[in-house]
Amino acid sequence: MPVNSNIKKLNINSNAFWKGSRPFPVRLDMELTERCNNNCVHCYINLPARDKKAKNRELSTEQIKEIIKEAVSLGCMVVRFTGGEPLLRKDFRQIYLFARKQGLRVMLFTNATLITRELSRLFKRVPLLEKMEVSVFGLKKASYESSTRNPGSFARAMAGIRLLRENKIPFVVKGALLPGNKSEFRSFKEWSTEILGKESPAPVSMFFDLRCRRDEKSALIKKIRATPQEGLEIITDNKDSFLRDTKGLYASFRHFTGDKLFSCAAGHATGCVDAYGIFQPCMMMRHPDTVYDLKKGSLKGALANFLPKICRMKARNPDYLLRCGRCFIRVLCEQCPAKSWMEHGSLDTPVEYLCDIAHAQARFLGLVGKNEKAWQVRGWKKRVRNFIKSK
Amino acid sequence: MAKKAALTSVLKHSEDVVARDIHGEFIIIPITSGVGKADEEIYSLNKFGKAIWNKIDGKKNLKAIAQELALKFEGKQTAIAQDVLGLAEELLSRKMIIKDK
Numbered sequence: 091m092p093v094n095s096n097i098k099k100l101n102i103n104s105n106a107f108w109k110g111s112r113p114f115p116v117r118l119d120m121e122l123t124e125r126c127n128n129n130c131v132h133c134y135i136n137l138p139a140r141d142k143k144a145k146n147r148e149l150s151t152e153q154i155k156e157i158i159k160e161a162v163s164l165g166c167m168v169v170r171f172t173g174g175e176p177l178l179r180k181d182f183r184q185i186y187l188f189a190r191k192q193g194l195r196v197m198l199f200t201n202a203t204l205i206t207r208e209l210s211r212l213f214k215r216v217p218l219l220e221k222m223e224v225s226v227f228g229l230k231k232a233s234y235e236s237s238t239r240n241p242g243s244f245a246r247a248m249a250g251i252r253l254l255r256e257n258k259i260p261f262v263v264k265g266a267l268l269p270g271n272k273s274e275f276r277s278f279k280e281w282s283t284e285i286l287g288k289e290s291p292a293p294v295s296m297f298f299d300l301r302c303r304r305d306e307k308s309a310l311i312k313k314i315r316a317t318p319q320e321g322l323e324i325i326t327d328n329k330d331s332f333l334r335d336t337k338g339l340y341a342s343f344r345h346f347t348g349d350k351l352f353s354c355a356a357g358h359a360t361g362c363v364d365a366y367g368i369f370q371p372c373m374m375m376r377h378p379d380t381v382y383d384l385k386k387g388s389l390k391g392a393l394a395n396f397l398p399k400i401c402r403m404k405a406r407n408p409d410y411l412l413r414c415g416r417c418f419i420r421v422l423c424e425q426c427p428a429k430s431w432m433e434h435g436s437l438d439t440p441v442e443y444l445c446d447i448a449h450a451q452a453r454f455l456g457l458v459g460k461n462e463k464a465w466q467v468r469g470w471k472k473r474v475r476n477f478i479k480s481k
Numbered sequence: 482m483a484k485k486a487a488l489t490s491v492l493k494h495s496e497d498v499v500a501r502d503i504h505g506e507f508i509i510i511p512i513t514s515g516v517g518k519a520d521e522e523i524y525s526l527n528k529f530g531k532a533i534w535n536k537i538d539g540k541k542n543l544k545a546i547a548q549e550l551a552l553k554f555e556g557k558q559t560a561i562a563q564d565v566l567g568l569a570e571e572l573l574s575r576k577m578i579i580k581d582k
Contacts, residue, residue, distance in 0.1 A: 096530030096568045100508070100523055165503045193499035193510040217514050219523075 114393060116168065117197075118161045119362040119373055122185065123148055123174040128201055128238035130227060132266055132298040132311055134374070134432070139178055148365045151181040153385075155188050157363055160389045162192045168220065170197035172373070174365065177204035183212060195219035202226075202250030203243050210253040222261035224251065226292075228271040229281055236270030251285070262286060267296040267324070269314055275324075296321055297424070297447060300432040302376050308432075315443075318450035326454060336455060337478050339421040346416045349404040351427050351437060353420075356401075361393065371400055374428035377437055379403075403427075405438035413440050418470040419457060423448035456480075486543065486569045488562060491581045493539030498577045500534060507531040509577055524575070526568075529554060533568050539581045543569055 125144055126136040137144045149157075158169060169189050176182060177200055189196055197220040213222070226247065228234030234244040254261050263285065265271075265278050275294070282292035296316035300308040316324070325332050347353045356371040363369050369382040369392040380400050382392045405411055414425050424444050427437040434441070452458045457473055467473070486492065494500070497513040509524045526534055532553065536546040547562035554561060572578040 096527050096533065096564065097571055098525050098527075100506075100525045162501075167503070190512055191499065193501045193508075193512075195510075215513055217511075219511070 114164065115161065115166050115359065115361040117170060117360045118158075118166050118168070118389075119170045119172060119360060120154065120157070121173055121363065121365045121373070122154070122171055122176040122179050122182070123365050125178055126173060126175040126201070127178060127203060128175065128240045128243055130225075130238050130266075131314060132237075132268060134299040134302050134311075136174060139175075144365070148179075149367050151184055153367060154185055157367070157384060157389060158185075158189050158192060158194070162194065164390060164393070166194065168195045168197060170199065172199040175201055175204065177209070183209070186212075187216065190216050190218075198222045200224060200250075201238070201243070201247060202254065203240075203246035205250030205253050207253060210250075210257040210259060213254075213259045214257040218260075222254065222259060224254070224261050224263050225266075226251075226263045226278075226282075227266050227268060229274050229277055233271040233274055237266070237268045255285075263292045265292055265294040266298070267294055267316055294324075296324065297444075299374060299429065302374050302428075302432055304376075304432065304435060318443075318446040321447055322450045322454055325451065333455075336422065336451075340474050340478055343418075343421050343474070346418070347420060348415050349406075349411060351403045351405050352401050354426055356426075356428075361389075361397070363389075369396070371397065372428055374432060377427070377431045379437070380427070403437070407436070407438040410438040410440055413445070413463075413465045414438075417465040418467065418474065419448050419452045419464040422451045486566060486573055486580075488544040488547070488566060489542050490569065491539065491542050492537050492569060492573070492578045493581045494534075494537060495577055495579050502531075507534070509534075511577075524577075529564065530568055533565055534572075537569075537578055 121135075123144070124135050124137045125139050125141050126133070127139045129136060129138070161169065171182075171186070171189075176198065179185070186196060196218040198218060200222065202224045224247075226234075227237035228244065231244040234247065235241060238244075251261075251263075253259075263282050265282065267275060271278070278294065279291035283290070286292065298311050298315040300311050352371070354372075356375065361369060361371065362373050362375075363384060364376075367384045368376075369384050369389065370376060371380060375381075380403075382396045384392065387396075405415060410430075414420065414423075417423070424447070425441055429441050429444060430437055430439045433439070433443070449458060449464065452464060453460065455477060457470075457477055458464050458467060464470070497511065499510045499512060501508050501510060507526045507530070509526065511523075529550075532550055533546065536549060541549075543565050544562065547558065547565040550565065551558045551561050569578065573580070
């Protein structure tokens with residue numbers, strides 16, 4: 091037996107890694123708070139940092155540790171801490187060290203404004219084992235703070251990023267196309283490539299979700315999110331990549347979703363716990379029929395008894411069944427129960443905005459004609475075959 | 482390069498790693514930097530490796546561990562002892578186990 095045959099380096103994200111079934115959840119998403127020190131115009135969740143009512147409702151340190159411990163006992167490998175701004179919690183360091191000492195890899199979503207010298211040293215000494223994800227919504231004070239609506243936040247974010255770089259903490263940045271930073275779109279790509287030392291630029295979101303708690307702030311998001319045409323122009327900026335990715339998606343497209351509501355990964359590999367101990371299939375999904383209170387049960391109970399019922403839920407809305415249920419451009423569309431919830435308060439209502447985005451892309455690809463609706467197309471299989479074969 | 486150990490070495494698990502048995506995989510996860518290449522690496526031990534790991538307790542030396550494993554696993558005792566020594570040196574070099582002072 092060779093000396094090192096008893097030990098091997100591995101990639102836990104690879105399906106080939108798991109000998110039997112994958113543990114579930116492989117990853118647990120935990121919103122440590124809904125509060126944030128920024129007030130970004132497009133955010134789907136943020137509450138003010140000083141919202142005492144929200145703070146008082148949040149899980150205690152011990153409750154968070156209990157959930158983490160249970161997730162670990164079920165085989166969880168990764169915990170994602172998000173918010174709001176997770177670093178707002180005074181006990182973040184304690185929670186982080188607890189998770190790492192349980193053997194979890196940690197994903198951290200942050201705006202970096204609260205990264206201190208002490209915290210960056212902690213991440214250096216006790217690494218996350220996953221790249222930190224930093225939101226950056228502008229490259230100048232004016233553009234950044236017109237997005238975050240928080241004076242002084244630009245300087246703090248840049249200082250945080252500097253500390254991450256100085257301490258060689260692996261991180262990526264994420265952008266968003268917002269009214270205040272549209273003119274910086276190209277510069278952001280260049281800056282992110284330079285700062286990350288990568289060939290591909292950071293992702294920039296533009297088709298924003300509405301508020302997951304369905305509050306009045308959704309009205310502003312509707313006004314500022316990219317129109318289908320604007321989005322198409324940006325997506326097709328790298329036409330080859332768009333064509334390649336879409337052909338890849340169509341290569342495995344076999345049939346319509348019909349009345350199946352959950353056709354995404356939600357509830358199959360990951361689960362999410364909100365700041366108050368409510369388990370839900372994904373970060374966006376807050377419909378009262380799809381959430382489970384962990385304070386009255388357990389994570390194991392949620393995964394074994396509750397989640398399978400959710401994943402078996404069927405669409406009933408005739409409009410959804412007629413359109414989304416038999417639409418061959420669903421691979422281009424982000425329609426899902428969570429988006430339906432955020433836009434309409436139901437699980438199975440077609441979201442016109444998403445439908446328009448998908449149709450704009452399908453028209454560009456030659457999959458549908460100018461006034462055609464995809465669900466009405468009879469000979470769609472031939473169109474898909476031709477599209478896949480096209481140069 | 483693997484660090485040197487001898488069959489007389491007494492070793493113990495480093496407090497900077499966590500071992501987890503998850504769905505048939507026995508994995509060693511670094512907690513602090515300086516263990517393996519912590520930012521990117523997680524290691525798995527096979528059945529024999531796991532048995533060695535579980536015997537490392539800061540009390541028994543590697544020879545005693547090899548003798549115990551020879552009762553459980555097929556193979557010549559000298560070959561098993563070499564395997565124990567080889568893995569111990571590998572784990573030492575990655576700072577997953579340390580010499581007991």
